[in-house]
Amino acid sequence: MTVTDRIAIDPFGADIPAESARLRALGPIVPVELPGGIPAWAPTGYDVLKELILDPQVSKDPRLHWRLFPEIGANPSWAWILGWVGVVNMLSTYGPDHTRLRKLVAPSFTVRRTEAMRPRVEAITAELLEALEAAGADGETVDVREALAHPLPMRLICELFGVPEEMREDTAELIAAIMDTSDPSPEHATWVQERIGAVLGGLIAYKVEQPGDDMTTELIRVRDEDGDRLSDEELLYTLLLVIGAGFETTVNLIGNAVVALLRDPGQLAAVRSGAVSWDAVIDETLRLHPSIASLPLRFAVGDLKVGDVTVPAGDAIITTYAAAGLDPEHYGPEAGVFDASRAADDHLSFGIGVHRCIGAPLARVEALTALPALFGRFPDLRLAATDDELRQVRSFIAFGWREIPVRLRG
Numbered sequence: 067m068t069v070t071d072r073i074a075i076d077p078f079g080a081d082i083p084a085e086s087a088r089l090r091a092l093g094p095i096v097p098v099e100l101p102g103g104i105p106a107w108a109p110t111g112y113d114v115l116k117e118l119i120l121d122p123q124v125s126k127d128p129r130l131h132w133r134l135f136p137e138i139g140a141n142p143s144w145a146w147i148l149g150w151v152g153v154v155n156m157l158s159t160y161g162p163d164h165t166r167l168r169k170l171v172a173p174s175f176t177v178r179r180t181e182a183m184r185p186r187v188e189a190i191t192a193e194l195l196e197a198l199e200a201a202g203a204d205g206e207t208v209d210v211r212e213a214l215a216h217p218l219p220m221r222l223i224c225e226l227f228g229v230p231e232e233m234r235e236d237t238a239e240l241i242a243a244i245m246d247t248s249d250p251s252p253e254h255a256t257w258v259q260e261r262i263g264a265v266l267g268g269l270i271a272y273k274v275e276q277p278g279d280d281m282t283t284e285l286i287r288v289r290d291e292d293g294d295r296l297s298d299e300e301l302l303y304t305l306l307l308v309i310g311a312g313f314e315t316t317v318n319l320i321g322n323a324v325v326a327l328l329r330d331p332g333q334l335a336a337v338r339s340g341a342v343s344w345d346a347v348i349d350e351t352l353r354l355h356p357s358i359a360s361l362p363l364r365f366a367v368g369d370l371k372v373g374d375v376t377v378p379a380g381d382a383i384i385t386t387y388a389a390a391g392l393d394p395e396h397y398g399p400e401a402g403v404f405d406a407s408r409a410a411d412d413h414l415s416f417g418i419g420v421h422r423c424i425g426a427p428l429a430r431v432e433a434l435t436a437l438p439a440l441f442g443r444f445p446d447l448r449l450a451a452t453d454d455e456l457r458q459v460r461s462f463i464a465f466g467w468r469e470i471p472v473r474l475r476g
């Protein structure tokens with residue numbers, strides 16, 4: 067196939083597993099077109115993805131290594147990608163800049179520091195489940211995403227970063243808009259850029275006035291005392307990244323696990339009996355329904371050989387975690403089946419290498435608290451929607467359910 071035969075990635079992410087299978091049939095790495103017509107390459111299997119992520123000749127800095135970066139301004143329908151590559155934080159830097167920016171935040175999310183957050187996670191979970199029970203007491207349908215999966219990680223990350231109550235709704239709306247890739251219009255992109263400045267710029271201004279014992283205040287202090295370690299721009303975009311990644315991904319981890327278990331009574335029984343651990347449920351959910359299905363963008367620093375294909379220097383690549391988790395060459399012919407007993411903890415869904423997710427321990431503590439508490443409290447919990455009625459989040463990046471209607475009792 068030539069690069070003129072680019073396959074358009076579905077901006078709605080309506081059926082990510084089927085799309086991954088179609089691409090895999092075309093080869094180990096396939097030329098694709100992202101929403102708005104942005105050209106990129108999509109690796110289609112586990113081994114290729116892992117190799118590319120770990121290859122030092124693959125960068126995350128668009129300013130240094132993306133040939134088309136200077137052309138974004140001339141293509142209004144490409145402007146949406148600026149929400150991902152026009153930002154300067156650890157996710158979009160390479161080499162020493164990446165190390166510097168990561169070091170400012172990563173130490174706050176070690177396994178030890180995260181363990182200290184567990185009591186707060188448990189307290190928020192208990193409060194949310196109380197409210198869920200009250201809402202569904204009369205056999206009403208309740209939405210587990212809205213009642214538990216979303217507010218738990220959202221409240222926790224907002225507390226860590228000192229986001230006041232009155233700014234939280236705007237923050238959630240902004241992050242959802244960045245994750246929604248179904249509208250590549252320049253108007254949507256402009257709105258996102260303006261809201262980044264208004265919402266996170268607003269948070270910084272608020273915290274300058276009212277410092278607290280929180281990570282935003284700490285990052286402002288670093289910027290003020292040592293601008294070489296953190297510039298104004300990097301402060302804004304670091305907050306965007308860590309607050310955004312800190313809840314949206316975990317929302318979908320909890321939601322995807324709930325749906326997978328409610329759809330499969332055999333798996334749920336195995337977990338309830340203790341034959342399968344909650345840790346295994348979380349890993350299997352991440353393998354098969356990774357909260358980040360694909361992430362834009364990485365860039366070839368030099369020409370890259372992938373099998374018979376050459377990815378030219380300066381080209382863009384998406385990291386395709388969903389395709390890796392579904393790869394039958396790695397996970398066998400039943401790769402598309404949810405089976406927590408396979409204990410597949412080698413998935414790439416938290417990334418690997420220098421950009422590996424700093425929040426993986428926190429996401430795990432949240433899911434390991436929320437899931438057993440939910441299923442323990444409601445032994446008869448069941449889905450109140452058919453497969454056709456459940457709707458995916460509109461995104462080729464995020465992988466999750468827009469609502470999860472359930473009934474608490476039989």
Ligand code: HEM
Nearest residue numbers: 156157311312315316319357415416417421423424425429
């Ligand atoms: C289920 C939950 C989560 C999933 C599936 C997830 C997934 C990922 C993935 C795949 C990467 C690697 C990106 C790359 O290599 O380009 C990553 C990086 C990152 N994650 Fe997470 N994440 C989750 C939760 C969190 C949480 C709770 C936080 C907040 C503390 C967080 C903060 C970050 C940050 C800051 C990075 C960038 C690291 C770097 O570039 O060095 N994530 N995440």
